[in-house]
Amino acid sequence: QKEVEQDPGPLSVPEGAIVSLNCTYSNSAFQYFMWYRQYSRKGPELLMYTYSSGNKEDGRFTAQVDKSSKYISLFIRDSQPSDSATYLCAMSALRQAGTALIFGKGTTLSVSS
């Protein structure tokens, strides 16, 4: 079993929909959880990060971590066509410079206008 599992999709939604993206993981040592967004033919860019369990909100985006279930989610409210991208979850046991990140394979999202 891979350490981080993520449904590749694709996921297609109409503009304005609420989107839920999810990852599961097996390593209970993971404490820092990140979501990266990757546009076509571009490198990943950090969208949000959270530490341990709980929720974190940033505008239309909410990251949620449930360590007891080893499950993390990213919710996008009022989705826009500009949100169309691949979303990668990433995690690590430590959050200090130079820590290797373990990535999910990514979920491709398409938001139609």
Place this chain on the structure above:
Amino acid sequence: DAGVIQSPRHEVTEMGQEVTLRCKPISGHDYLFWYRQTMMRGLELLIYFNNNVPIDDSGMPEDRFSAKMPNASFSTLKIQPSEPRDSAVYFCASERGGPSNQPQHFGDGTRLSIL
């Protein structure tokens, strides 16, 4: 401030040829990472450097792969000889040292095709 710069953006070459990928990290960043992205395996760390010194190369697939960082502003990833299974997008990322919560900044990748 310029981001991470990778070259070339695309490379198509025949099996057996040597391939050299280049990366210029963000100025002032202490860490440099090389990743490989494929549909099958996703984004995988190959090797990373701290202050130009290789720290962990456990992700390098085999001896055909080598990476160097001769100075703080330049790194190369070399494949010799190349094989079709090396076809992938190769990303370089850099990160500033010091306090936590500093994200890794990725370049736009080199799309490598080995025929």
